[in-house]
Amino acid sequence: MSTLADQLAASIQGLVAAAIARGDLAGTAPESIVLERPKNRDHGDYATSIALQLAKAAGKNPREVATLLQAEIASLAGVSAVDIAGPGFINITLDRANQAELVRTILDGGDTYGHGDSLKGVAINLEFISANPTGPLHLGHTRWAAVGDALGRVLKAAGAKVTQEFYINDRGRQMDLFGQSVQATALGKPIPEDGYQGDYIKDLAKIVVAENPGIKSSEEFREAAYKVQLTQQQSVLSTFHTTFDVWFSERSLHESGAVEHGMEKLREQGHVFEQDGAVWLRTTDFGDDKDRVLIKENGELTYFASDTAYYINKRERGNDICIYMLGADHHGYIHRLRAVAACAGDNPDYNIHVLIGQLVKIMEGGEEVKLSKRAGTIITLEELVEKVGVDAARYTLIRYPVDTPMVMDIDILRSNTNENPVYYVQYAHARIAAVLRNVSELGIPTGLDNFDASQLTHDRENELLGTLAEFPRVVAQAAELREPHRVARYLEELAGVYHGFYADCRVLPLGDEAPASIHSARANLCAATMQVIANGLSLLGVSAPERM
């Protein structure tokens, strides 16, 4: 879908190229032209600084360059005025009725408005959370549960084929300790050193014993508790509206021979060597600060060996790009994972992308809730949802970039005021739904057959249309930068613009006033806005209520 702004930018690009071909300008034409929405409304609907960029090569001052292009831009379809301002900005004002045709585009597009094809044909593997199945999901996992799922939705909207994947760390010492801990608890014995504590272990022990009478060995306990705990994680994530296409077991990686296969591939690429009785991967060739052990001196495989094989496995399953979402305590993995990609013969700048999420702090009652496993003050995903609900939790976690540490204030999230941005956005949606209910009750004709774009010339209408037009761009950028928070911020802006429109532009007829085409036009504009808010919230996995 190409937006009005895209078409305009392409046309201007053509004009610039033509001017250069004619010899009016010197230099080379830019590949594309950026049209931005000026913050100041006096600067038109769109602005470009192209004249300032061209000036130097052209050997003219920027205002001259702008003047040269002015008349031609003004003659483009849909443009009503072109002004030159400041050092040489070209400010473009669009024809309002023409702009209002966007309502048709949105309503025709329905829930696909905003979708694009910038990542069309790209297969992306998106791995997030990947917790050990040895306990409930906690706050750190929760940030990824929200952001990861939202990112997946955004990438799909940009046309990518996305596999959302959860890597189950079901192998190794932690699992054994887990089994021993549950066993000890069930049998009333002391929990082993470094074992798992907490009430949930007691609960697991009870369930496991009830379901498996006569269970004895720690291996049996491990397997039974693993099953219960994994099911619990899956069920909690499902209520959180976070879905996975693949639950990938680390064990299966070993059982299927994928680890040997991965190792073989790395050997072929020539980055594997032996030293001190161990087998290493020379990751320092590609920016890691030290080489990494694949097979220990005692013959055991390292966790890193699994990671490496897993990456190769993902790529061989047809994924072009592997995105990893890791906690801040894993940021040391960035270099080594990129090096793994490079060792496998891939381009680390394209085939792999590691996102690091900073920590989440919780405030409640004006104080920081200290999180400690030992003290049992871990906040789980389940508890957070109980406190604030799915929508508020998801929305708040998503609206910040992941590389900033964030603070969640439970008290604010519980409040139904506009301190709580999720309500601000949802309220706009519910408000429109209410207006449209009234529209339908009053028998005001809606539908695009009754839509007259030339009615929508009010400043507020124009501002709303301009904001609606930005949505596809926001989605594409969020996908490109892997930053779903941009969608949330956009929705807050859109909600604000709608509320302003609502305050100044009456949709329903007043008193005895007969329904006229302005009412139909505004009703359709409302419907278009509601559609965009719904589409945006859907990208975040947050509900769009019709009543509040």
Next chain:
RNA sequence: GCGCCUGUAGCUCAGUCGGAUAGAGCACCUGCCUUCUAAGCAGGUUGUCGCUGGUUCGAUUCCAGCCAGGCGCGCCA
């Protein structure tokens, strides 16, 4: 010591192909509901964009160095 992230209003934070007077919410004042959801709108107050240099028509944005804070640097998983 090395590496990753952060430093923008009193508070919580936005701000990427470098652009015009740096934004939003909260907080604090002032207005607006006998007809659309006031969970709303309009207006006012608030800044050495951590510091110092560099690149250039122009830097909160890019580069270098420094300061401050968070986190991490196992043949652990």
